Amino acid sequence: MDVVSPELNSLLPDEIMDTEAIEDVPQSQPDETAVQSEPSDDTSVPMETDTPLASENLSLCSDATSTEPTQALTTSATTGNPIAVSISTATITTDSVTGTIVSTSGLQKLTAPFTISPANHQIILNKVASSQATEAAKSAGTPQVIKQEGQKLLVTAIGKSGQPIVLQLPHTGSKPGASQTSGDTKPQTPQFKVVTLGARSELKPVVGSAGNQVTTLQPQQLKTVQIAKKTPTSSAAPIKFIITKTVNSKGLSSPTSVPPVIAGRVLTQTSPVMPPRTITLSEPHNTSIQSIAGKKIAISPLKTPSKVTVVSVASPTSNASQKSVALPVNVALGQQILTVQQSTSGSPVKLATSQTTTQNIKPVQSLAVGGVGGSQFKTIIPLATQPNVQQIQVPGSKFHYVRLVTATTASSIGQASGPSTSSIQTAKPMVVNTGAVRMSVPIVPAQPMKQVAPKPLTSAAQIVTTTQTQQRLIMPATPLPQIQPNFTNLRPGTVLAPAPGGGNVGYAVVPAQYVTQLQQSPFVTLAGSSGFPASTGVQTQARLPLNGLSTAEATSRPRKPCNCTKSQCLKLYCDCFANGEFCNNCNCNNCFNNLEHETERLKAIKTCLDRNPEAFKPKIGKGKEGESDRRHSKGCNCKRSGCLKNYCECYEAKIMCSSICKCIGCKNFEESPERKTLMHLADAAEVRVQQQTAAKTKLSSQISDLLMRTTPVNSSGGGRLPYTFVTKEVLEATCECLVEQAKKAEQTFQSQAEAERMILEEFGHCLMRIISSAGKAKADSASISC
DNA sequence: GAGTTTGAAACT
DNA sequence: CAGTTTCAAACTC
Numbered sequence: 001m002d003v004v005s006p007e008l009n010s011l012l013p014d015e016i017m018d019t020e021a022i023e024d025v026p027q028s029q030p031d032e033t034a035v036q037s038e039p040s041d042d043t044s045v046p047m048e049t050d051t052p053l054a055s056e057n058l059s060l061c062s063d064a065t066s067t068e069p070t071q072a073l074t075t076s077a078t079t080g081n082p083i084a085v086s087i088s089t090a091t092i093t094t095d096s097v098t099g100t101i102v103s104t105s106g107l108q109k110l111t112a113p114f115t116i117s118p119a120n121h122q123i124i125l126n127k128v129a130s131s132q133a134t135e136a137a138k139s140a141g142t143p144q145v146i147k148q149e150g151q152k153l154l155v156t157a158i159g160k161s162g163q164p165i166v167l168q169l170p171h172t173g174s175k176p177g178a179s180q181t182s183g184d185t186k187p188q189t190p191q192f193k194v195v196t197l198g199a200r201s202e203l204k205p206v207v208g209s210a211g212n213q214v215t216t217l218q219p220q221q222l223k224t225v226q227i228a229k230k231t232p233t234s235s236a237a238p239i240k241f242i243i244t245k246t247v248n249s250k251g252l253s254s255p256t257s258v259p260p261v262i263a264g265r266v267l268t269q270t271s272p273v274m275p276p277r278t279i280t281l282s283e284p285h286n287t288s289i290q291s292i293a294g295k296k297i298a299i300s301p302l303k304t305p306s307k308v309t310v311v312s313v314a315s316p317t318s319n320a321s322q323k324s325v326a327l328p329v330n331v332a333l334g335q336q337i338l339t340v341q342q343s344t345s346g347s348p349v350k351l352a353t354s355q356t357t358t359q360n361i362k363p364v365q366s367l368a369v370g371g372v373g374g375s376q377f378k379t380i381i382p383l384a385t386q387p388n389v390q391q392i393q394v395p396g397s398k399f400h401y402v403r404l405v406t407a408t409t410a411s412s413i414g415q416a417s418g419p420s421t422s423s424i425q426t427a428k429p430m431v432v433n434t435g436a437v438r439m440s441v442p443i444v445p446a447q448p449m450k451q452v453a454p455k456p457l458t459s460a461a462q463i464v465t466t467t468q469t470q471q472r473l474i475m476p477a478t479p480l481p482q483i484q485p486n487f488t489n490l491r492p493g494t495v496l497a498p499a500p501g502g503g504n505v506g507y508a509v510v511p512a513q514y515v516t517q518l519q520q521s522p523f524v525t526l527a528g529s530s531g532f533p534a535s536t537g538v539q540t541q542a543r544l545p546l547n548g549l550s551t552a553e554a555t556s557r558p559r560k561p562c563n564c565t566k567s568q569c570l571k572l573y574c575d576c577f578a579n580g581e582f583c584n585n586c587n588c589n590n591c592f593n594n595l596e597h598e599t600e601r602l603k604a605i606k607t608c609l610d611r612n613p614e615a616f617k618p619k620i621g622k623g624k625e626g627e628s629d630r631r632h633s634k635g636c637n638c639k640r641s642g643c644l645k646n647y648c649e650c651y652e653a654k655i656m657c658s659s660i661c662k663c664i665g666c667k668n669f670e671e672s673p674e675r676k677t678l679m680h681l682a683d684a685a686e687v688r689v690q691q692q693t694a695a696k697t698k699l700s701s702q703i704s705d706l707l708m709r710t711t712p713v714n715s716s717g718g719g720r721l722p723y724t725f726v727t728k729e730v731l732e733a734t735c736e737c738l739v740e741q742a743k744k745a746e747q748t749f750q751s752q753a754e755a756e757r758m759i760l761e762e763f764g765h766c767l768m769r770i771i772s773s774a775g776k777a778k779a780d781s782a783s784i785s786c
Numbered sequence: 787g788a789g790t791t792t793g794a795a796a797c798t
Numbered sequence: 799c800a801g802t803t804t805c806a807a808a809c810t811c
Contacts, residue, residue, distance in 0.1 A: 560807090562806080562807090563806065563807080564805080564806065565805085565806080566804080566805065566806085567795095567796095567804090567805065567806080571795070571796075571804095571805080572794080572795055572796085573794080573795060573796085573804085573805050573806055573807090574805095574806080575806085575807085578795095608795095611795090611796080612795095615795095634794095636793080636794090637793065637794075638792080638793065639792085639793075640791080640792065640793085641791090641792065641793080641808095645791095645792080645808070645809075646792095646807080646808055646809085647791080647792045647793055647794090647807080647808060647809085648792090648793080649793085649794080652808095
């Protein structure tokens with residue numbers, strides 16, 4: 001299936017996005033369990049793409065055209081330690097050297113022969129990002145280098161610490177959007193695919209050089225990379241990735257059948273001759289990657305294993321004990337690298353990529369799921385580097401969500417330049433206003449995709465018109481039927497996230513403040529800063545659609561700041577916490593509901609969920625027949641308020657008590673006269689307020705208008721009020737008259753009372769003269785007009 | 787703004 | 799599950 005149009009493919013940026021995947025070791029922290037996706041854990045919130053894919057395979061395969069941009073997919077899994085993977089450089093040359101190799105540490109081996117290509121087409125992933133380090137690693141150890149022929153693939157070390165990863169990207173010869181024709185000249189050049197998975201934190205950069213082992217690949221091969229998600233629990237265990245490469249040559253008929261996938265750590269390409277090839281690096285259980293036809297990416301950690309998850313998150317702590325959710329999926333299409341990293345709760349992990357590398361990295365992620373035989377699914381996710389990736393934590397959810405700042409994918413387009421060499425650097429990611437954030441909507445597996453209406457990007461330069469460049473946030477889906485937000489109504493910056501509570505969550509709106517906090521958080525650092533402007537998103541405070549409020553309602557009103565003093569904002573007493581929000585601009589004391597106390601917060605979330613799995617679900621459910629049937633999920637227990645005060649959750653939600661309520665003396669029912677009276681009073685009060693507001697507005701308008709109209713005008717005296725004639729000069733003259741009159745009284749030795757009388761009398765005369773003048777001017781004006 | 791009331795959440 | 803305590807919001811003055 002072609003999800004992505006060829007044009008879109010052409011738009012794919014040449015740059016490679018730095019990717020990092022962190023996997024935590026679950027063992028160290030007890031808290032982590034709640035947060036991370038565990039392989040077979042049902043409780044985890046599934047993150048799904050809008051459209052679930054049937055296959056779990058992620059294929060990064062370009063169509064047969066050699067012009068396809070190379071794609072690199074990298075995923076690294078660390079064991080507890082934060083991993084920094086940086087792609088320092090990616091050079092693509094037109095050389096069509098066949099072959100790629102992969103030699104990783106002993107565990108991973110590529111048996112398939114590859115021709116070794118020199119330094120060309122190399123992508124280096126290194127933790128440190130220093131070239132020196134890479135060199136050292138190279139010399140010292142067993143560098144893993146995968147070289148492929150033109151447009152071919154790179155593979156990376158997986159799960160081996162200390163193993164340098166070198167990716168060599170065969171050059172396609174043309175950048176997307178740029179002169180592609182040049183690349184087409186080599187039809188047989190196999191398309192390049194890069195897959196790096198499961199690398200541990202200790203990945204050492206290795207520069208792929210000619211000397212490395214190479215397995216020869218058949219030219220004209222279509223390669224599909226499949227990466228399976230790593231189970232978080234297997235921290236020490238080698239990560240298995242599935243990389244499927246399907247080789248397809250343009251000229252040759254690509255086999256439509258998918259080649260057998262080889263699972264295991266070992267990358268093998270057995271028969272070089274065989275056109276389709278599959279390399280599997282994956283763990284058997286979970287594959288987090290899926291392709292979505294709708295160009296949507298979904299992350300479903302647990303429940304829907306067959307889904308593609310693309311998330312890049314910086315994990316908050318440097319703490320090695322963190323668990324990491326193995327969501328990392330990297331797929332690269334066309335010279336794009338998708339990096340997914342997810343960390344678990346725990347302390348924030350800082351991901352640092354070398355400056356050098358980050359510069360060259362493009363913030364675009366592309367996910368391709370693929371079909372064999374040239375079918376392509378592509379999901380392009382613009383990723384921004386460090387400032388652009390932001391972590392979002394939702395209570396109850398076991399995932400950290402990443403907010404992707406919009407980046408322009410079009411950079412490649414703008415680059416008319418060099419087909420032969422596409423430097424990753426060329427396109428600098430444009431950080432678009434955060435308001436343009438686009439999110440993918442969590443979806444229940446069976447549900448149709450939902451997506452937030454894309455918002456036009458406003459980035460200044462290098463913007464591709466394609467909508468796919470927009471940012472998206474991927475989140476787990478949960479079934480909250482009552483919350484079927486109209487996503488189009490969401491404000492920019494609003495993030496959709498699973499309602500905490502897991503299980504059956506439908507949709508939840510996560511306030512953009514999360515993003516804000518994330519932005520502000522030092523922990524959220526993805527790739528090294530490439531000088532990208534930090535996203536300065538508008539922070540809309542959207543609330544979870546609690547209390548039966550529609551999303552629009554929830555988003556339209558700002559959340560009230562809490563005033564918690566004793567709960568540390570980590571109990572459901574705190575509305576912020578209960579709504580799955582971080583405290584922001586609150587009046588609370590000793591607040592732990594923030595990123596700085598993520599560990600405690602996650603623990604508290606877990607505690608709440610243990611106590612009540614529905615704790616974070618909206619209390620007001622939507623009835624079957626519409627809003628009128630909205631009712632409190634548990635019912636209220638009011639005793640003294642008659643359910644006619646805001647103490648009552650039903651009344652507060654503007655719904656009537658139902659049979660499940662246990663309230664005493666309830667007056668909050670349809671026929672209740674008290675309720676009707678209250679409603680009338682409320683309505684009357686509201687009307688009164690509105691009227692007052694309108695009156696004030698009108699009065700203000702009138703005053704303004706009056707002032708405008710009465711402003712002295714030089715042009716004519718028509719319509720001018722008498723006082724408008726009291727100009728400065730007139731005033732001065734009047735004062736002089738009065739002073740003169742005072743002097744006169746003084747000279748004549750008048751009494752004080754008489755002096756005052758004389759002055760006042762003079763003042764009266766002055767006024768009369770002013771008024772007379774005004775009347776005369778008005779008459780003149782009238783006569784003129786007539 | 788301080789104090790009181792209220793009922794959900796938390797605890798036993 | 800019931801009773802009690804804690805807590806923060808709602809409310810009153």
